[in-house]
Amino acid sequence: MHKHRTVPKLLSGLFALERRLPRHHEKYKFITEELYNTRAGYSGELEYDRYMKEVQTDFPHAVLHDLSLHHEGVYFQIDSLFITPDSIFISEIKNRADRIIVTANPTQFLQVNNKGESQLFRSPIAEVERKVQFLRKxxxxxxxxxxxxxxxxxxxxxxxxxxxxxxLPIYTSYEAPTFFRSLKPEKKIIEKRDISRIAIELARSHREYNPYPLVTHYKIQPHTLKKGVFCSTCTVPSIMIWTARRWECRLCGKRESDSHMAGIEEWFMLMPHKLTNQAFCEFTGIKDRHTAKRLLARSKLKQQGIGRGSYYELIP
Structure with missing residues (x-):
């Protein structure tokens, strides 16, 4: 395995955004749907990865999951890649429930629920063919x-x-390993060392899609977000308060000294502005700027500038 799948930045950011967006916000329903679909898509990809662990072949191969590549000003994302001595396969993974009907002429994909209601969705074949062209180039x-x-x-x-x-061939995740195991490379276009070299270059060229800051991505006004540091234990979002040199949840009684770290991570996921001492106070609910300065100094951040013009950045 030359590249494993990681949690998408978009999914982590949507968790934070949904929690901080008031339920009455005009985009709350849309964001919850975005979160549901992104989480379902990632879950489906993990299901595919789990089955692909079964693949053992008598020819050299390489597997890479979740690639984002750049070519001629265009970024293209590949769910999974399988390299053999005579070909490379792109797997486009779709997480769709219910019954799926595929027609070949014209090419159409229909999702039919248990009530018999059908919904047409965009052809994944067209998506794959686009990615095939970019990867060839x-x-x-x-x-x-x-x-x-x-x-x-x-x-x-x-x-x-x-x-x-x-x-293009169509399979379920359960069937995919059988497809790859049954491949019989007809000629050796590339050797084992070439397969490894190509896989390493692909992994090195991967640039994870970064949708941050999400308030800009989804055109949401920053001031509409809920402020505060959330308790990591409570299932219902509960705001903690800073007291006696630690954070305390008034709902469950949990006390921690570093709960603000999650808030800092969320800031860089969501907010378009620089993180200053004042912005940190407003975002977390800390009243004293000296306390805020001490917490920021203890955090995994790099301070830029001095005095009132200083701000903080994440350490790469």
Whole structure:
């Protein structure tokens, strides 16, 4: 395994944004749906990864999950990549519930629920074909000439109805390992060392998609967010207060000295402004600027500037 999947920045940020967005906010429903879909998508990808651990072949191969690459000013994201001696496969993973109907001419994907209601969704085949073209160009710039192919994978064991022959193979996560195990490379375009070299270069070239700050990404006014440091124990969001050199939750009684660290992380996920002492006080609810300065100094941050013009940045 040359690259494992990690929790998307967008998912972490959406958790923070949903908690800080008032329920009456005009975008609250939209953000909760974004969070649900992003979490479901990540869960489906993890399901695929779990099954792919079963893949053992008699030919050299490399597996990379969750790649974000850049070519000619365009970023393109690949859910999973499988490199063999004669081809590279892009897996496009879809997390869709209910029954899936696929028609080949014209190419259409329908999701049908248990009430018989159908919903047309964007063809993942078109998505994969776009990524295939970009990856071919990306490889070509590095003098790697090998066929790039694509498959569609539905994360769970959906009831599938495929009418005609779609342009790309379609499987469930459970079936995907069988597909890869059954491959029989016809000719050796690249050697084992080349497979490893390409995989290492792909992993090095990965640039994680960064949607921060989310208030800018989703066009939300920063002042509409809830302020304060949230208790990490309470299931219902509870604001802690700073007292006697520590944070205390009035709801469950929990006491901690570093609860503000989560608040700092959320600031850099959500807010578009520089983190100053005053901004830290307003965001966390700390009343005393000297206390805020001491907490910021103890945090994993780098101070820039001096005096009233100083601000804090995350240490890379």
């Amino acid at each position: 990306w490889l070509g710039r590095r003098n790697v000439n090998i066929p790039v192919k694509g498959i569609i994978v539905f994360a769970y064991n959906n009831q599938m109805q495929i009418e005609g022959e779609p342009r």
